[in-house]
Amino acid sequence: MDNLNTNQKTLLWLSSGSVSNNNISKLLDYFGSVQNLWENFENEQLNLNFLKVETLNKLSKIKIDFEERILEKLNSEKAQIVTIFDNDYPSKLKQIEGAPYLLYYKGSLEDINNISIAVIGSRKATSYGKWAAEKLTKELSDIGVNIVSGLAVGIDTIAHKTALKYNAKTYGIIGCGINIAYPKNNRELFKQIAENKGAVITEYTFDIQPVAFNFHDRNRIISGLSEGVLVIEAQEKSGTLITAGHAANQGREIFAVPGNIDSLYSKGTNALIRDGAKITVSIDDIAEEILELKERVSLKKTFIDLGTLTDDELKIIECLQSGKNTIYVLEQETKMETGELLGNLTFLEMKGAIKVSADKISLNLSFPSISNK
Amino acid sequence: MLSKIKTCVLYGLEGYAVDVETDISGGLPNFNIVGLPDISIKESKERVRSAIKNSRFDFPVSRITVNLAPANLKKEGSQIDLPIAVGILTASKVIKPVDEKICIIGELSLDGRITAIDGALPMVISMRNKSFNKAIVPEDNKEECGAIEGIEIIPVDSITQLVDYLNGNLYIEPYKSKYNFQDKPDYYNEDFSEIKGQPAMKRAVEIAAAGMHNILLLGNPGSGKTMIARRIPTILPDLTFEESLEVTKIYSISGLLDNKGLITKRPFRSPHHTSSRTSIAGGGTKPRPGEVSLSHCGVLFLDEIPEFPKSVIEVLRQPMEDGKISISRASGSLTFPAKFMMVASMNPCPCGYLGDPTHECSCSQGQIDKYLGKISGPLLNRIDIQIEVLPVKYDDLKDMKAEESSAAIKKRIVKARNIQRERYRNIGILTNSELSTKGISKFCKVNKESEILLKNAFETLGLSVRAYNKILKVARTIADLENYENIETKHIAEAIRYRSLDRKYWR
Numbered sequence: 001m002d003n004l005n006t007n008q009k010t011l012l013w014l015s016s017g018s019v020s021n022n023n024i025s026k027l028l029d030y031f032g033s034v035q036n037l038w039e040n041f042e043n044e045q046l047n048l049n050f051l052k053v054e055t056l057n058k059l060s061k062i063k064i065d066f067e068e069r070i071l072e073k074l075n076s077e078k079a080q081i082v083t084i085f086d087n088d089y090p091s092k093l094k095q096i097e098g099a100p101y102l103l104y105y106k107g108s109l110e111d112i113n114n115i116s117i118a119v120i121g122s123r124k125a126t127s128y129g130k131w132a133a134e135k136l137t138k139e140l141s142d143i144g145v146n147i148v149s150g151l152a153v154g155i156d157t158i159a160h161k162t163a164l165k166y167n168a169k170t171y172g173i174i175g176c177g178i179n180i181a182y183p184k185n186n187r188e189l190f191k192q193i194a195e196n197k198g199a200v201i202t203e204y205t206f207d208i209q210p211v212a213f214n215f216h217d218r219n220r221i222i223s224g225l226s227e228g229v230l231v232i233e234a235q236e237k238s239g240t241l242i243t244a245g246h247a248a249n250q251g252r253e254i255f256a257v258p259g260n261i262d263s264l265y266s267k268g269t270n271a272l273i274r275d276g277a278k279i280t281v282s283i284d285d286i287a288e289e290i291l292e293l294k295e296r297v298s299l300k301k302t303f304i305d306l307g308t309l310t311d312d313e314l315k316i317i318e319c320l321q322s323g324k325n326t327i328y329v330l331e332q333e334t335k336m337e338t339g340e341l342l343g344n345l346t347f348l349e350m351k352g353a354i355k356v357s358a359d360k361i362s363l364n365l366s367f368p369s370i371s372n373k
Numbered sequence: 374m375l376s377k378i379k380t381c382v383l384y385g386l387e388g389y390a391v392d393v394e395t396d397i398s399g400g401l402p403n404f405n406i407v408g409l410p411d412i413s414i415k416e417s418k419e420r421v422r423s424a425i426k427n428s429r430f431d432f433p434v435s436r437i438t439v440n441l442a443p444a445n446l447k448k449e450g451s452q453i454d455l456p457i458a459v460g461i462l463t464a465s466k467v468i469k470p471v472d473e474k475i476c477i478i479g480e481l482s483l484d485g486r487i488t489a490i491d492g493a494l495p496m497v498i499s500m501r502n503k504s505f506n507k508a509i510v511p512e513d514n515k516e517e518c519g520a521i522e523g524i525e526i527i528p529v530d531s532i533t534q535l536v537d538y539l540n541g542n543l544y545i546e547p548y549k550s551k552y553n554f555q556d557k558p559d560y561y562n563e564d565f566s567e568i569k570g571q572p573a574m575k576r577a578v579e580i581a582a583a584g585m586h587n588i589l590l591l592g593n594p595g596s597g598k599t600m601i602a603r604r605i606p607t608i609l610p611d612l613t614f615e616e617s618l619e620v621t622k623i624y625s626i627s628g629l630l631d632n633k634g635l636i637t638k639r640p641f642r643s644p645h646h647t648s649s650r651t652s653i654a655g656g657g658t659k660p661r662p663g664e665v666s667l668s669h670c671g672v673l674f675l676d677e678i679p680e681f682p683k684s685v686i687e688v689l690r691q692p693m694e695d696g697k698i699s700i701s702r703a704s705g706s707l708t709f710p711a712k713f714m715m716v717a718s719m720n721p722c723p724c725g726y727l728g729d730p731t732h733e734c735s736c737s738q739g740q741i742d743k744y745l746g747k748i749s750g751p752l753l754n755r756i757d758i759q760i761e762v763l764p765v766k767y768d769d770l771k772d773m774k775a776e777e778s779s780a781a782i783k784k785r786i787v788k789a790r791n792i793q794r795e796r797y798r799n800i801g802i803l804t805n806s807e808l809s810t811k812g813i814s815k816f817c818k819v820n821k822e823s824e825i826l827l828k829n830a831f832e833t834l835g836l837s838v839r840a841y842n843k844i845l846k847v848a849r850t851i852a853d854l855e856n857y858e859n860i861e862t863k864h865i866a867e868a869i870r871y872r873s874l875d876r877k878y879w880r
Binding site for chain 1 (some may be wrong): 731867
């Protein structure tokens with residue numbers, strides 16, 4: 001970036017002075033225009049009693065030579081910004097209540113207005129949650145949907161990684177300054193997202209630490225950027241449900257993956273379904289609510305060619321279809337030796353037909369019923 | 374009068390011949406031991422004096438000088454009591470001069486009885502190799518020593534008896550202990566048939582045992598990790614005579630033999646996670662074998678491996694690589710054998726319930742990262758098989774079929790071991806786990822189809838490169854278990870299953 005217009009400069013200045021989004025809108029109301037705010041701030045300082053004294057002092061202190069310093073910071077961090085007054089501001093986000101005036105990002109916002117689904121869930125997911133997140137994200141990626149999530153560990157990370165793997169654009173919204181990688185393990189993921197024409201986005205200025213309250217607020221951006229929110233797994237009182245709440249307020253669709261009623265991590269999703277969220281077992285359920293996706297789904301639907309499977313592999317698929325999905329039961333049903341069975345599972349996993357986790361084996365694709373074959 | 378008796382001191386597992394020279398001369402009554410003796414030998418003065426008196430011999434009232442030659446070697450151990458006593462009795466002409474080919478070891482008690490010593494077996498083996506033809510050992514050490522060929526073992530239990538023997542007034546039959554390694558009583562109270570369900574874990578353990586692969590079991594509490602680990606010795610092949618000698622030597626110098634002679638049961642050691650580095654690796658001012666050496670030829674089970682201090686886990690790296698451990702001290706460096714099969718178990722997180730749908734995991738992400746971070750890359754590198762295990766469900770328990778017994782599994786493993794021993798006859802290793810990178814390219818050739826499978830596996834499953842050689846080694850063992858000459862694609866496919874944790878937890 002070489003220079004800033006008045007809007008950008010003023011909002012960056014307010015954001016650097018840690019003025020909350022709420023107070024920015026009060027300031028704009030007071031001054032009438034951004035231009036006026038920048039020029040007459042000093043004269044009116046004493047009347048701005050909704051701001052704390054420290055904030056006012058900080059604002060006047062950093063105003064001197066502000067433009068040069070912030071440009072240097074932005075360039076050295078390779079970060080970019082977009083304001084609500086700019087044309088490339090995400091159009092969906094503009095509609096929500098309390099839309100952030102300023103976004104910092106790394107990467108590209110070029111495709112952010114395309115259809116996007118937020119894939120969210122708990123940090124400590126079960127193997128079922130991980131499997132469901134990967135399966136549904138893959139299917140969404142395959143039909144070119146953007147994947148939005150929160151770059152936390154657990155379901156978020158799986159959603160981002162799966163999107164990258166299947167070449168979908170993915171957007172990670174974080175609850176801290178853009179120059180802070182949190183969680184640390186995801187540092188590499190941050191880079192990949194930016195390189196892949198997606199973006200890591202935040203409303204917080206540089207060096208802001210990831211405190212719990214920030215995450216509450218950033219959740220409104222996750223739902224705000226998406227047409228719908230897909231909740232994979234959630235505990236009863238969790239950040240995931242807060243995001244779902246934002247989504248409901250913003251008029252977004254809520255999709256929830258049902259789970260066993262004895263699983264702690266499905267209590268939240270099952271409650272959402274009870275309260276009216278769309279029960280989601282496949283991508284068809286999402287397409288039903290979002291019309292633009294309907295056609296894409298019918299074009300893309302994949303069946304694995306049964307001819308490519310061996311007899312043993314078909315036997316395993318047949319068992320899986322009837323819900324016999326643990327190694328112990330499969331061994332008894334198929335009468336295979338343990339070693340042989342494990343080998344066949346690897347072959348099937350390579351072919352993309354199944355996903356093996358420690359507790360059970362799940363079918364990835366839709367199969368025609370084999371017993372009729 | 375001067376006398377000279379042969380005895381032995383140990384340095385590590387190696388015994389050195391020592392001359393005990395005793396001189397009795399006129400002058401003020403005095404008793405001195407020279408020749409770098411340590412405290413335990415200096416104290417033997419008092420034991421020797423009382424033992425001789427209480428055996429109703431006269432302790433010479435003169436100037437007694439005992440020299441331990443060679444004078445430059447540090448000597449330690451209570452086995453020198455007996456040769457000193459014999460030296461004094463010989464010098465005072467109670468005993469006739471003793472043959473140079475006889476080695477005497479033993480500790481004395483004050484009443485003149487001869488008590489057992491630590492390390493009798495390695496001493497006697499070393500003395501046999503130095504062409505002694507007779508060893509006089511304490512009665513209580515005769516079982517272990519009696520197994521050695523090529524040297525006569527004379528067990529004695531008191532000074533009086535020994536004096537009679539050396540003067541030719543008493544004949545003692547050289548002792549031979551009887552061992553039959555093929556047909557021994559069933560030692561184990563535990564059996565594989567007690568483990569219900571868990572077919573994948575059992576299979577992985579069977580493969581690990583067949584190729585001596587190190588194995589990591591990961592699972593929630595109550596999934597049977599410890600239960601299966603404790604039963605691994607029951608499916609390992611019996612110790613051979615040579616192995617048994619090696620193991621007994623180590624236990625002998627550690628003082629862990631309980632008079633039952635050679636150890637014929639494979640060692641199973643499970644040190645607690647509060648164990649210090651020295652207790653695992655071995656050492657101390659008087660270097661002793663640690664847990665890695667005590668599990669030589671057997672199983673070293675590290676329950677809850679992330680709870681061990683990192684420094685303790687890291688000392689395992691050298692023995693896992695070389696099959697031995699070198700301990701360097703100011704006084705010199707010692708090497709103990711340490712070729713073991715490592716079995717490690719861990720939870721997925723500190724509280725154990727991560728990923729369990731019915732229990733809430735109470736750990737923070739930082740705690741989980743720290744927990745998994747304790748298992749370093751280099752250590753993970755040395756673990757061939759990793760498997761995730763889950764608790765058995767009640768529904769599965771209900772209609773459980775009869776499970777295979779340890780004996781049946783052992784039969785298959787012995788067969789696979791024989792195939793391996795035959796194949797590696799010329800390169801000096803016994804099992805697939807010991808294969809070097811060069812050995813892998815020679816003995817683990819794969820066909821075109823398998824190569825494609827491996828390539829796909831790396832891409833789609835996100836395996837790390839370090840997994841490549843492990844998969845080949847494990848596939849080799851699977852092929853041996855199923856009696857295939859070459860590694861088939863299905864063996865590779867199965868081996869890939871045993872690397873599942875690589876991608877899941879340490880990505």
